[in-house]
Amino acid sequence: MSVLAILLPARVRTASLEVPSARPSASSASVAAIAAVKDVEWRFVYSRDGLGIDREGMAAPAQLPRADRTVLVLQDEDVSWLQALLPKSAAKRLQPALVGALEDQLLEDAAVTHLAMSRAGLREDAPSWIAAVHKPWVERLLAELTDGGIQIDTLVSLSEPEPDWAAHAKVMPEGQAVAVVSGPQGVAIAPVGWSGWRSRLSDLPFWTAEPTAAQSLSALGLSAARVRLMGVADRALKAAVSGTNLLQFDLAPQMRGSRALRAAWTTFKDRRHRAIHVGLVALLLIQIVGLNVAAWQARHEVQQIQAQNERLLRESFPSIKVVVDPLAQAEREVHTLRRASGLPGPADPETWLDVLSPAWAGQAAPLKAMRWDAQGASLDAAQWPAASLQAMQDHARGLGWQARQEGSVLRLIPPAQATR
Numbered sequence: 017m018s019v020l021a022i023l024l025p026a027r028v029r030t031a032s033l034e035v036p037s038a039r040p041s042a043s044s045a046s047v048a049a050i051a052a053v054k055d056v057e058w059r060f061v062y063s064r065d066g067l068g069i070d071r072e073g074m075a076a077p078a079q080l081p082r083a084d085r086t087v088l089v090l091q092d093e094d095v096s097w098l099q100a101l102l103p104k105s106a107a108k109r110l111q112p113a114l115v116g117a118l119e120d121q122l123l124e125d126a127a128v129t130h131l132a133m134s135r136a137g138l139r140e141d142a143p144s145w146i147a148a149v150h151k152p153w154v155e156r157l158l159a160e161l162t163d164g165g166i167q168i169d170t171l172v173s174l175s176e177p178e179p180d181w182a183a184h185a186k187v188m189p190e191g192q193a194v195a196v197v198s199g200p201q202g203v204a205i206a207p208v209g210w211s212g213w214r215s216r217l218s219d220l221p222f223w224t225a226e227p228t229a230a231q232s233l234s235a236l237g238l239s240a241a242r243v244r245l246m247g248v249a250d251r252a253l254k255a256a257v258s259g260t261n262l263l264q265f266d267l268a269p270q271m272r273g274s275r276a277l278r279a280a281w282t283t284f285k286d287r288r289h290r291a292i293h294v295g296l297v298a299l300l301l302i303q304i305v306g307l308n309v310a311a312w313q314a315r316h317e318v319q320q321i322q323a324q325n326e327r328l329l330r331e332s333f334p335s336i337k338v339v340v341d342p343l344a345q346a347e348r349e350v351h352t353l354r355r356a357s358g359l360p361g362p363a364d365p366e367t368w369l370d371v372l373s374p375a376w377a378g379q380a381a382p383l384k385a386m387r388w389d390a391q392g393a394s395l396d397a398a399q400w401p402a403a404s405l406q407a408m409q410d411h412a413r414g415l416g417w418q419a420r421q422e423g424s425v426l427r428l429i430p431p432a433q434a435t436r
Contacts, residue, residue, distance in 0.1 A: 020083035021061040021163070021256040022168075023248065026091045026189060029154050041115045056160070061249045066257045072249045077164025087170040087256040088157065092196045093188075095173040095262075096123070096148040097134070097203045103138055114146055128152055132262040134176055145177045147262050154267065169269060171262040172255045174248075175203050183217055184232055184246065193232035195223075208232045238429070269329035370415075384424075392429040400426060 053289065062071040062081040071081060100117040102110075114131040122129055130151035138144050149171075158168055174196075175184070181199035185208055188194055193208045197217065206212070207227070214236050224246040225233055233243055264270060325342040333349045384396040400421060412419040416431035 017066055017085065018083040019063045019066045019253065019256050020081055020086045021063075021089050021252045022080075022086065022166075023059045023089045023252045024060065024091060024094070024157065025059075027094045027150060033258060052303040053343075056164075060253045061256075063253055066253070069249055069253060077161065077166045078165060085169050085256075086166060087172055088161070088168045089252045089255055090149065090171065090173045090262075092173065092175045092186075092203065093205055094149065095176075095203075097177055098122075098146050098148055099143040099202065100146060101143045102138055104138070110138070118146060118148070122148060124150065130154055130262075130265075130267055132171075132267075135258065135260040136177075147176070149262065151267075157265070167261070167269070170256070170260075171267070172258060172260045173262070174251050174255050176204050176258075176260060181220055182219065182249070183213070183220055183223045185223060185229040186248070187226060187228045193229045209235045273291075388428075392427055395426040395428070396424055397426070398424065400424075 038419060057074040057075050057076050058080065060072065060080055061069055062083060064070050098118050098121050102113055102117055105113050111131070113128050116272045118131065119126055128151050130149045132149070134145040134147060136145060154171070156319045161168055175198045177200065178198050181197070184196045185193060186196065194205050195208050195210070195213055197204050197213070214272055222242045222244055223238060224244050226247055227245055229245050230245060326339045329336060329339055329342040329346055332346065335351070336345060339345065384398065386396070405421060405426070409419040412428060418429040420429070421425045
């Protein structure tokens with residue numbers, strides 16, 4: 017599954033950027049504003065499989081690569097991770113519960129703060145981690161990208177609380193090297209030279225660092241062997257495929273129509289669901305193999321039956337040299353032998369009269385009509401006494417025939433038609 021990660025610069029704390037921009041109108045000023053938005057270049061990272069970087073750079077929205085999933089990545093310092101013990105509540109009541117639980121911890125007014133659950137979700141036995149982001153700023157960015165033709169599916173942060181400790185060094189825009197430390201106690205950012213890092217993270221096996229910040233880690237006494245280089249593009253891709261999505265509640269994208277189908281298909285293709293993919297493929301292969309085995313067994317049984325019929329035909333009638341239709345050929349041979357011996361066949365008048373004779377023997381009402389053909393015989397009478405009808409049916413059954421009453425007509429069906 018292809019992933020496009022759009023990496024945002026750090027938020028500038030100015031009033032102009034904290035007020036969401038107005039939606040475009042039909043005026044010429046709005047048209048000019050849209051054109052300006054389309055000319056803005058965004059830093060991006062593109063991966064065809066979510067595992068490695070295929071392209072990265074700066075591009076306007078129209079030139080950005082198209083991917084199965086588009087992710088907006090926030091800088092570490094633009095997301096505050098807060099912890100609160102939340103009561104179990106319905107999804108529609110979760111947002112007010114978050115505001116109520118975190119109101120005393122927020123640095124900004126709750127009206128301009130977007131709160132979202134971490135990928136760990138709501139925990140009942142322990143405090144849950146909640147991300148706090150400046151809402152008007154995020155809304156403005158989403159609106160600008162939408163105006164540029166880019167639909168954002170996911171919002172993530174470069175770092176978030178993790179079960180294990182991790183430390184990363186990077187250089188801030190003003191040139192200061194800082195350490196971003198994430199772990200079970202949250203996310204913290206402080207200058208690399210802070211002595212607290214040395215005492216608290218002495219057992220950490222290695223640090224990651226941007227190339228420009230690697231040298232600054234020497235102040236902590238870290239050897240080169242304990243430092244792994246990791247650029248911001250690699251961090252952005254790692255965050256994009258982490259499974260986190262901070263677009264929740266009123267910032268959640270509206271999944272309707274084709275976009276909902278595309279989102280569902282994209283989620284299904286995610287490599288995190290590889291076990292499901294393997295299971296479906298295995299199930300399909302099992303079905304194909306099973307059907308082929310069943311078809312082979314059926315063909316084998318048919319061939320065995322055909323071979324058995326041919327063997328019986330040749331044993332019964334040695335004069336037959338070529339077997340085409342064993343049943344039809346056997347019927348013809350039996351008919352020929354019967355006629356040669358003077359015995360009546362199923363279609364001979366003698367056989368029909370032998371079957372039909374009990375139908376009017378002792379019949380009080382005379383027959384109105386009698387007709388026979390290859391499909392059977394029909395006897396029409398004003399009435400059919402129950403005793404006579406039962407005797408007729410028993411006699412016909414003994415000869416392999418069937419006797420059915422249909423109103424005033426008694427139908428006699430020969431064996432060849434009765435077995436169909």
